[in-house]
Amino acid sequence: MPMAQSDVVVAVREIPNDMLQEILMKLPTKDVARCCCVSRQWRSALGDPSFRKLHAASHAALSAEPEFLRLSGVPCGIGQSVKTSVFSLSSDKPMCSIAKPEGYGLADICNGLLCFVDEHGAQAPALVCNPVTGETLELPAAPPLSNKDHAYFFAFGFSPPTNEYKLFRLSFPLCSYSSEEQRVNVDVYTLGDARGWRKDSFLSSSRPLTRGNDTSTPVLIDGKLHSNTKGWNAPMWQVAAGVLVVDVPTETCHAYPLPDDLGTYRYDNPLAFELKGQLCLAAHVLNSYNRPKALRFWVMATENKESDSEKEPHWELRYSFFVQVEPPIPIRWPWSCVSWSAWFQHETLFYTCNDTLYKYDTRSSVPDHGRLLQWDKQLQRIPPYEWLWFIHRGYRPTLVSPRIFELPPSQDETIMDVCS
The missing domain is CATH 2.40.10 (Thrombin, subunit H)
Incomplete structure (x- = not known):
């Protein structure tokens, strides 16, 4: 005999909170968020900070694309x-x-x-x-800069071993004339840490890029922030010289060189993104007329540890594509005037150039570094600014509330509240 609608409602309301949370732990984040609208009891159970934290660390949340x-x-x-x-x-x-x-x-x-x-x-x-x-x-x-003339940028990272979120502020001089001046200052704040900001610094062979375009946005992969760097006294037009890797758990920083034959144009910085858990750099190769003739995808691979030391990462050329910009760009136009972007999602490489979107299914063939591949499909034309400036990658929904990192009021603030 089928149950009446009122019986179903009663049965749902009688589900204990712990059982309800165990069931919903297996759902994706967005589905769990929608369940808050079912009833007050569901909203209360799903609003529990301990459940939110457990769900954020669950397979359903971490395995999301x-x-x-x-x-x-x-x-x-x-x-x-x-x-x-x-x-x-x-x-x-x-x-x-x-x-x-x-x-x-x-x-x-x-x-x-x-x-x-x-x-x-x-x-x-x-x-x-x-x-x-x-x-x-x-x-x-944040604390004052060690030098008011220094450039700076912020980077936000996550430490998987300690389950901590950290905000980094890197500051540095735009020019240096001695090895000691080639120092990057690092201020770090762990969300929810009552100790506040901490200071450190390190010597680097290259300096971080100042923010202002898509190529300078840090990429977080497995607890490490990756960002392009350039030479200390390099001209404004010079491209990136290396990659800065900030280890979020240990708060250590290292600068690694780029591939020797990266092939990018002097006005065209490589673009970094995550490809199957590895850092990938997309860089153009241009012909003598400053037009793109190829697009390369380089992957930063890591060696296994030997004895007590870890080898530096090395670069592997993973994919090379034939590139033809349509309509043709006049020779007098610098390549820097062209809007482009690249990313990886659902086993597919995407590439935008001007107002055209291309894609390539990486499962379609085994990579052959010696030949230029063709794009599988040319998709619809889109306004380039939507992808380059307003679209942000790397978002994985979570139920973690920022308010769990809120610091308790200081003693002085408590006294002021009592007096008022």
């Missing part, structure tokens, strides 16, 4: 906050809207948390947001 987010900002008024809406590419309805101060931009996406920093203020407090829950937390202000 990285997604893409689109950010759209609308100023609320001159000198006021900016309302930024966060969209998933699969929906026209925003996941959430964030009110952030004017001048704040997205520094990084780490798992399911977005970190916004003041692009013109080295000490301004960063904002961390979870689009799924709509919660936002303001982090403690």
